Amino acid sequence: MKNILFVLLLVSSIPMVAQKTERTLVIKDIDTQLPIEDVTVLVARTKQILLSNKEGEVSFMINGNSNIQFSHPSYVEMTVRPATLKQNGNVIYLKSSLNNLDELVVTRQHPQKLLKSLVANSIKKFNVPARLKVYCREFFKLNDVYSYYTDGLLNFQIVGDQKKINSTILVEQNRSFGVLEDDVSADLLGYNLNNIMENYYTFKYLAPILDPKAKDNYYFLVRSYSENNAYYVLTATPLDNSKGLLDEFKIIYDNDKKLIIEVSSKISDVSLSRNIANNKIGAKNIYKSNFKTTYRVEDTNYFLVSSKEEIGFEKVYKKETKNIEVRNYLVTTNFSNQNYTYREPQVFKNKALMNKGNSILSNYWDFSGLATTEEEQRIIALIEKKM
16 A cells, blocks of 8 residues: 555656646846846745746746745745746846845844854754655766766655654656766765755754854854845854865844744855865865755745755875866755655665666656756756767
């Protein structure tokens, strides 16, 4: 019986093109006319979630008359009815909510202490248990040449409590293209899917600035969002006299609900310029590192919407140094409080999708929640051609 339920779960995830209508939208800033990346798009009727790419584009299938909601921390929220959309050439314009300078916020407690309370409250408010249907995409580059690509549609069943989060993974569909050299494959594992949700639901990436000693190395500041009274911004920037390779952090949070909406970080240019390369065999000299996660508050629900990670480093081997880059995307396409039923052999226990053979039942990537850009389409086609 459990096996039958799982098969029904897989079938229900395949797009029923005959019953739905395809729509493609480009989201732009009404003032600059530039595309807006990372806009969360919710198809209200189906609860499908999408994220705009670098070109501001989203593609999806719509069934019936369902409102489409657009939200972004820096823009005024907007709702569009499907009757106003054409088959092609739809442009949605959003108005920035940051027309004026952000104001400095004076807090009674140190911003680091405020951040700790935000993290604790956010962890407490996450919907657990819950199920996230997730689209995962990864690009791998070796010596400035894209050599491997993988993506997949997965179900994460999240259980646990504030002290310990665990996730069970079922892979619905996946594909991989390209060839990896044996001596660098260990460095190109991409997402460790077995602990990725635990990291995101416990804000592990904020650990460097939650440490009590971080106040010796970071300058903390809280600012408001102009014309968006609900959101504040907390930043942590390495001090001029700080040592080591340090990131600079930006946390956007809902000041009324005390919930984190977005976390982003990147290597500080100052600390990167001071960093001295390590030439020992096995050393990884990082020259690029970017990270971003977004979370959604929807009625009583609070859950992960997306993540992006990009890292570039030089790996020192015995005879040569190799340049390695990994770029990862993860988008929650559907959220549910209901658990799924499965058998233990169906659980995916490997660290990365590259360890699993291809399983393609539909063109799931076309309506995955994150449309590929033209550049990414060329990369994927090139890697597939080389196979």
